[in-house]
Structure formats: C-alpha cells, structure tokens
Amino acid sequence: MTKALVLLSGGLDSRLVIKILQEQNIKITALHFLLPFSGCCKPDCVFNFAQLQNVPLKIIDCRKGKNFDEYIKLIKKPKYGYGSGTNPCIDCRIFMLKKAKEFLEKEKTDFIATGEVLGERPMSQYKKAMKLAEKEAGLEGRILRPLSAKLLPETEVERKGLVNRDKLLAISGRSRKEQIALAEKYKISYPSPAGGCLLCEKAFASRLKDLFEYKKKIKPRDIELLKYGRHFRLGKSKIVVGRNKEENQAILKLKNKSDYVFEVPNVGSPITLLQGKITKSAIEIAARITARYSDETSTIVKVCYGKGELNKNIKVVKLDEESLNKIRL
Ligand code: SF4
Incomplete structure (x- = not known):
C-alpha cells in the first residue's frame, strides 16, 4: 500500500489533500508544525480533524528547544530573503521539508504531499520557488501537490504509478472558490484563513527586527511577548504596555525576574514591563507611559513599580503623544 506524509497546516488546502489522497486508497500520516509565529489553526483543531479522518498525526514543536533555536536562526538570516514582512517563506518551507524528510526516511513513507497551490502565495508558491525548496531539501520528485499537480511537471511519485495523476487537480491562484466547493463536497469544516503568520505583518516585523538587534540569545518567551501590548x-x-486585562495578564506571565513592573493604583491601568537596561530615566519614562494609558485624570499621577512587589512609587506627568510616537515600535 502506498504511504504518504501530508504536511497538515490545518488550513483548508492541506485538509483537502488528505481527502483527495484517501480517495486513492493511500495510507496517510499527517505532520503538523507548531511554529512560533503562526497560529491560524489551533493544535486541538488540527488534532480533531486528523482524528475525524482516521489519520495518525505527528507534531513537530518548533516553539521551544533545538527546533526553536534552529527556526530563529533562519528567520534572522534567511538565505532566500524576506517577503513583505520578516517572512522568509522559501527558507521556512525548506526547513519544514527537511524535517519532513527525516520523518519520511524513518517511517519508510513513499512521498510527501502538501496543500500548496500554484500562485496562491506570492513568495513560496510559484514554480521556481517550489522547485528550489524541493532541491534544497533533497526531495526532488518526491513532493506531490495534489491541488495543482496537473499544472506542474509530473513527479516521480506519479511516474511510478503511486498516485493516479488523472485524479489530481489543476487549481491555481488566490481565489479559493474551487477549494470551498471541494470542502462542501467532502463535508469538511475548516478555520477561516485570517490569523496566519505574524511574520507577514509589517507592524510585527519592526518589533522582531528590534529584538534581533538588541538581544543575542532569543528565548521563546521573548517571541511570545512580541505578540502582546504596545x-x-x-x-x-524596552517598554511593553498591556492594552487590556488579557494582555496585562499575559505580560505578567512573560515577565523575567530582572524586569520591572509598573501600574497606576486604584484606577484602570495597564501593566507595563521595563526590560533591558534599568536607568532612572527609563523608570521615569515607563511610569509616564503607564500613566498615559491609565484612567487616572489628575495631572500628576502616582505610579507604583518594582521587580517583584510594586513597593516603590514615582509621581509623574503623562507622556505626550509626540514623544510616545518617537519611541514606538
Ligand atoms: S507564511 Fe512563510 S514564513 Fe510564515 S509559516 Fe508560512 S511559509 Fe513560513
């Protein structure tokens, strides 16, 4: 029996690939990457789908440990550059394919299948980039893209008769009409494409570049913190200011021992973190920003702060918008 490893991001395209290959009686294992910057599909959502389709699911967690370090290294200096943000899509695909290849060899699986659609994404899903990623990962001819297969050269997988090319598809471009129709045909639910990869967002890119510039050894909690606050x-x-109760809680959880916390007592107030070099003027600015985003209406605002307990306080004037904008990331 032919065995395939499907890269299951959790989105509609990779879900369809599972259904299309199952129709050809191919035995499937799904492989899901937990990446530090993308989360359009929650892990339990992917798990539920795989379970529903009776497909074993393997997870590669890149949010911590060796995989995390490896992934951050490639984001910092991608061989094939960035897309519109700090998204090194080609390098990212190569990274995932290399990991998948290790798995393929260990589990004696015949080929890898992905939900890539020709022309759907500007950077990684055009013919040249697909070929390049395949070559760099040492997987030439062994990656099948069932949704666009008929628009791509015949793969070794098809030549050997492991799959029937005639039953594969010829979808291209960004309109998802055909995929949505297929989802209805197969009766599968799927998450909305919103969310996606933070690396593609311009606002996130400036925060990430700042982190790379000021911190040598990046830890998972540094990346997590980029997702919250101002x-x-x-x-x-560096100063991070929560925008609501949930963010305040998340920021507190991500605090390092050496960070200072700021809060205006007895009124609605953000939680502010001060990291890095702690100077008298940095403390004053962090307090003034905290006061600016608090509900306190007085001109002079008392702000409590400290490393563990907030046992110190400082009286400040709220920081004006122009000064804020000069230091905003
Ligand atoms: S958008 Fe690009 S960088 Fe982000 S996960 Fe997808 S391939 Fe990787």
Whole structure:
C-alpha cells in the first residue's frame, strides 16, 4: 500500500489533500508544525480533524528547544530573503521539508504531499520557488501537490504509478472558490484563513527586527511577548504596555525576574514591563507611559513599580503623544 506524509497546516488546502489522497486508497500520516509565529489553526483543531479522518498525526514543536533555536536562526538570516514582512517563506518551507524528510526516511513513507497551490502565495508558491525548496531539501520528485499537480511537471511519485495523476487537480491562484466547493463536497469544516503568520505583518516585523538587534540569545518567551501590548524602545531599554486585562495578564506571565513592573493604583491601568537596561530615566519614562494609558485624570499621577512587589512609587506627568510616537515600535 502506498504511504504518504501530508504536511497538515490545518488550513483548508492541506485538509483537502488528505481527502483527495484517501480517495486513492493511500495510507496517510499527517505532520503538523507548531511554529512560533503562526497560529491560524489551533493544535486541538488540527488534532480533531486528523482524528475525524482516521489519520495518525505527528507534531513537530518548533516553539521551544533545538527546533526553536534552529527556526530563529533562519528567520534572522534567511538565505532566500524576506517577503513583505520578516517572512522568509522559501527558507521556512525548506526547513519544514527537511524535517519532513527525516520523518519520511524513518517511517519508510513513499512521498510527501502538501496543500500548496500554484500562485496562491506570492513568495513560496510559484514554480521556481517550489522547485528550489524541493532541491534544497533533497526531495526532488518526491513532493506531490495534489491541488495543482496537473499544472506542474509530473513527479516521480506519479511516474511510478503511486498516485493516479488523472485524479489530481489543476487549481491555481488566490481565489479559493474551487477549494470551498471541494470542502462542501467532502463535508469538511475548516478555520477561516485570517490569523496566519505574524511574520507577514509589517507592524510585527519592526518589533522582531528590534529584538534581533538588541538581544543575542532569543528565548521563546521573548517571541511570545512580541505578540502582546504596545512596544517602545528607549536606547537599551524596552517598554511593553498591556492594552487590556488579557494582555496585562499575559505580560505578567512573560515577565523575567530582572524586569520591572509598573501600574497606576486604584484606577484602570495597564501593566507595563521595563526590560533591558534599568536607568532612572527609563523608570521615569515607563511610569509616564503607564500613566498615559491609565484612567487616572489628575495631572500628576502616582505610579507604583518594582521587580517583584510594586513597593516603590514615582509621581509623574503623562507622556505626550509626540514623544510616545518617537519611541514606538
Ligand atoms: S507564511 Fe512563510 S514564513 Fe510564515 S509559516 Fe508560512 S511559509 Fe513560513
């Protein structure tokens, strides 16, 4: 029996690939990557889908440990450059394919299948980039893209008769009409494409570049913190300000021992973190920003702060918008 490893991102395209290959009686294992910057599909959502289709699911967690370090290294210096943000899509695909290849060899699986659609994404899903990623990962001819297969050269997989090319598709472009019709045909649910990869967002790119510039050894919690609050850079100090209760809680959870926390007592107030170099002026600015985003109406605002307990306080004037914008990331 032919065995395939399907890269299951969780989105509609990769879900369809499972259904299309199952129709050809191919035994499938799904492989899902947990990446530090993307989360359009929650892990339990992917798990539920795989279970429903009776497909074993393997997870490669790149949000911590060796995989995390490897992934951050490629984001910092991608061989094939960035897309519109800090998204090194070609390098990212190569990274995933290389990991999948290790799995393929270990599990004696015949080929890898992906939900890539020709021309759907500007950077990684055009013919040249697909070929390049295949070559770099040492998987030439062994990657099948069932949704666009008929528009692509015949793969070794098809030549050997492991799949029937006639039953594969010829979808291209960004309109998802055909995929949505197929989802109805197969009666599968899928998450909305919103969310996606933070690396493609321009606002996120400036935060990430700032982190790369000021921190040598990046830890998973540094990346997590980029996802919350307003961020400001003040020389070697960084200030992060929560925008609501959920963000305040998340920011507190991600605090390092050496970080200072700021809060205006007895009124609605953001939680502010001050990281990096702690100077008298950095403390004052962090307090002034906290006051600016608090509900306190007085001109002079008392702000409590400290490393563990908020046992110190400072009286400040709210920071004006122009000064804020100068240091905003
Ligand atoms: S959008 Fe690009 S960088 Fe982000 S996960 Fe997809 S391939 Fe990787």
